[in-house]
Amino acid sequence: MSLKAKNKLAIILSIVIISYLGIVACGPQKSAEVPDYAPKREMSVKEKQYYREGQKLYTMYCANCHQEDGSGLGKLIPPLAGSDYMEENFSESICGxxxxxxxxxxxxxxxxxxxxxxxxxxxNLDIAMIATYIYNSWGNDRGLIDVLEVEDIMRDCP
Ligand code: HEC
Structure with a gap:
């Protein structure tokens, strides 16, 4: 085999190996991207990233009261799952x-x-991530809430 042919073979082999490693490394991560109570539609990479960070922040700051499943606590803590308040009072919810x-x-x-x-x-970015998480979990489906939108809303909070 000529040197040229050997080089070609080496390049092709490397591509095959790299793509194989890529598939193996990314495969399991993909299925664990968002939980099953997220909307069934396709999410952009950005929305998924907000969502997953938002989930961590929610667990730290909110789940004690509103519960992991957003159901609230009896007559003391209101639910976030299917909340008509969140639906009808978007800016107030973001400010809150x-x-x-x-x-x-x-x-x-x-x-x-x-x-x-x-x-x-x-x-503001934390708020956008938390908002993206709660507005797209447990039956809620509003889509990405961008940090720029949150910035606008926060400027006018009472
Ligand atoms: C110490 C308990 C507690 C924590 C922690 C808490 N909340 Fe609340 N939340 C409440 C209570 C109580 C209300 C109702 C307030 C009222 O009656 O005026 C409320 C109301 C709300 C509402 C509006 C009402 C609804 O259910 O739609 C939203 C949205 C909300 N909380 C989101 C959050 C988010 C997001 C976090 C985390 C950053 C959080 N809360 C942390 C107790 C809590």
Whole structure:
């Protein structure tokens, strides 16, 4: 075999090996990308990234009260799963993630009146990720909530 042919063979072999490794390395990750309570539609790479980071933040900051499955806690903590309040009061919900809530609010026909503490450490990107997670879990399906949108909303919070 000529040197040229050997080089060609080496290149082809490397491509085969690299693509094989790529498939093996990425295969299992793909199936674990988003949980089964996420919408069944295709998500962009960015939305998936927000979603997964949002899930971690939700577990740290919110799940104690609103529960892992977003169902809330009786008459004390309102649900985020299928919440008509979140649907109808988008800006208030975004502001509330950082600033907390107080006073009466009605969620899915039930009146709640317990203060939710503020989370002053959350950056706009954290809020966007948490919002993307809760607005696309447990039956909710609003799509990506971008950090630029959150920035606009946060500027006008009461
Ligand atoms: C200490 C418990 C507690 C924690 C922690 C908490 N919340 Fe709340 N949340 C509440 C309560 C209580 C209300 C109702 C407030 C009221 O009655 O005015 C509420 C209301 C809400 C609402 C609007 C009502 C609804 O159910 O749609 C949203 C959205 C929300 N919380 C999201 C979050 C997110 C996101 C986090 C994490 C960053 C979080 N909460 C952390 C207790 C909590």
């Amino acid at each position: 993630i950082k600033n907390g809530f107080k006073g009466e609010m009605r969620v899915n026909g039930i009146i709640y009146n317990q203060a939710m503490p503020s989370n002053p450490n959350l950056k």
